[in-house]
Amino acid sequence: MADPVEILRSTFGFAGFRGVQDQVVGRVMRGANTLAVMPTGAGKSLCYQVPSLALEGTCVVVSPLIALMHDQLRAAEAVGIRAATLTSVDENREETIQRFRAGQLDLLYVAPERASSEHFRNLLSQARLSLFAIDEAHCVSEWGHDFRPDYRLLRPLLDRFEDVPRLALTATADAHTRADICEQLGIPHEGMIVAGFDRPNIRYTIQPRENTTRQVMDVMADNPGPGIVYVQTRAGVEKLAEKLAETGRPVLAYHAGLDPQVRRRNQAAFVASEDMVIVATVAFGMGIDKPDVRFVAHAGLPKSIEGYYQETGRAGRDGDPAVAHLFWGADDFARARQRIGEVETGRQPGERARLTALGALVETAECRRRILLRHFGEEDTPEQCGNCDNCLSPPAAVDAGVVAQKFLSAVFRTGMMFGTGYIESVLLGQSSERSLMNGHEKLSVFGIVSGDEAALLKPVSRALLLRDALRTNAHGGLEFGPAAKAILKGETGLKLVLPPKRDRRGKRGAAGGA
Numbered sequence: 001m002a003d004p005v006e007i008l009r010s011t012f013g014f015a016g017f018r019g020v021q022d023q024v025v026g027r028v029m030r031g032a033n034t035l036a037v038m039p040t041g042a043g044k045s046l047c048y049q050v051p052s053l054a055l056e057g058t059c060v061v062v063s064p065l066i067a068l069m070h071d072q073l074r075a076a077e078a079v080g081i082r083a084a085t086l087t088s089v090d091e092n093r094e095e096t097i098q099r100f101r102a103g104q105l106d107l108l109y110v111a112p113e114r115a116s117s118e119h120f121r122n123l124l125s126q127a128r129l130s131l132f133a134i135d136e137a138h139c140v141s142e143w144g145h146d147f148r149p150d151y152r153l154l155r156p157l158l159d160r161f162e163d164v165p166r167l168a169l170t171a172t173a174d175a176h177t178r179a180d181i182c183e184q185l186g187i188p189h190e191g192m193i194v195a196g197f198d199r200p201n202i203r204y205t206i207q208p209r210e211n212t213t214r215q216v217m218d219v220m221a222d223n224p225g226p227g228i229v230y231v232q233t234r235a236g237v238e239k240l241a242e243k244l245a246e247t248g249r250p251v252l253a254y255h256a257g258l259d260p261q262v263r264r265r266n267q268a269a270f271v272a273s274e275d276m277v278i279v280a281t282v283a284f285g286m287g288i289d290k291p292d293v294r295f296v297a298h299a300g301l302p303k304s305i306e307g308y309y310q311e312t313g314r315a316g317r318d319g320d321p322a323v324a325h326l327f328w329g330a331d332d333f334a335r336a337r338q339r340i341g342e343v344e345t346g347r348q349p350g351e352r353a354r355l356t357a358l359g360a361l362v363e364t365a366e367c368r369r370r371i372l373l374r375h376f377g378e379e380d381t382p383e384q385c386g387n388c389d390n391c392l393s394p395p396a397a398v399d400a401g402v403v404a405q406k407f408l409s410a411v412f413r414t415g416m417m418f419g420t421g422y423i424e425s426v427l428l429g430q431s432s433e434r435s436l437m438n439g440h441e442k443l444s445v446f447g448i449v450s451g452d453e454a455a456l457l458k459p460v461s462r463a464l465l466l467r468d469a470l471r472t473n474a475h476g477g478l479e480f481g482p483a484a485k486a487i488l489k490g491e492t493g494l495k496l497v498l499p500p501k502r503d504r505r506g507k508r509g510a511a512g513g514a
């Protein structure tokens, strides 16, 4: 058995392990089952690559994406590791099997669906195994944000080779998902090693969406370096890319609908550029090595806090200051809820919890970093980071319970069929042909909102939609959601966080500053 540190130096050319790597490798070398939770870029691959060289036999790496597997294969081969992939697209499968049986492989990458094949199990029993490495291990959990049923097939396989240690790896798992991964893969609780998640050089800013194009352009103007803009849909990517190009900055689009060749070209151009902005769906970023990304902007709500952390984490890998801007709208939450309604019932609680956590992050008056880190299980964080929007200029918290009641009763009394704009005009007592025709000017809620309350109407309607107290029907009309009653009756209050006034550039004015 060779010395891991020696291998780290001689094969990889690194002076020492970083962060929790030595803890993880130490456990693996002792044959203990382990879950390593390490943020992207922390060096997860090394945690199984080094043992694969130090231990006798082959390390079987389970990985969910064939494209990613081939990237990893190239990287491993580049440092002289004897590695191969065994997937449906590989033409040299026979040769790989031969090498595996003959003990000539340090690493064998496979997709999870192989695990269920009897043929593959037999193959594994014909060779000497050093380790099972399960990459993207959150895929095994229904609580995880990327559940893949195939990962459930792994457990019987792992149990059949009980003497072979298991190392599960993930960059993204909340406490609940982590516990579930351990449970699903038979890893003891004390076998969990979590690396620090803080990215102190990233400045987080989260604002309601007003005019996406203008808001993103402002971010671009403030950040001349390379940047990524995430948009939820392919059509949205194309549209925003076109508009942003008008600024004169080099702008390219990236999504799964583009020709693979175009995609590769755009990605390569971005990696080489010093001022390019790439507008992309979340398909972009995995496996991309560009340390000098200066900003990441989200033009809409990410899927989860994990997703937000991972996507914003592509900024500032070089350690220099970088910014992350998220622009969200109440309609993002409505769409997400609709999507949750369409997934299997077993996965709905997890999806709902994820959306609630996102809601708390965007609406908070607290330090954003603290909320992010707590989400990843780091309880011991300072109350203020000094490098997020809420720390740099604390927002005002106001009690908007009464305005929320007024808003909801106006929705109710007008028959739950009108949109936000009309409800606002009724509450403000703005007479129109429509309100006259509808007889709404005689309602007790007509003109019930005045003065200071008027400014709260927009944020209140946003907050009610976010909390599922209001829903938008197919025609844009507002209806009550399940959370409406308690707010209307005053059983649940509504505390609102009002961002300080900003100038046109989206920067906060001095008035709101601390």
Ligand code: ADP
Residues within 6 Å of the ligand: 014, 015, 016, 017, 018, 021, 038, 039, 040, 041, 042, 043, 044, 045, 046
């Ligand atoms: P992850 O899979 O966690 O995102 P990688 O395994 O791709 O991270 O590693 C990220 C980068 O860090 C790679 O370029 C890798 O070579 C480098 N790296 C990993 N471990 C070390 C180390 N101990 N010392 C120096 N560089 C390292």
Ligand code: ZN
Residues within 6 Å of the ligand: 366, 367, 368, 369, 370, 384, 385, 386, 387, 388, 389, 390, 391, 392
């Ligand atoms: Zn902060």
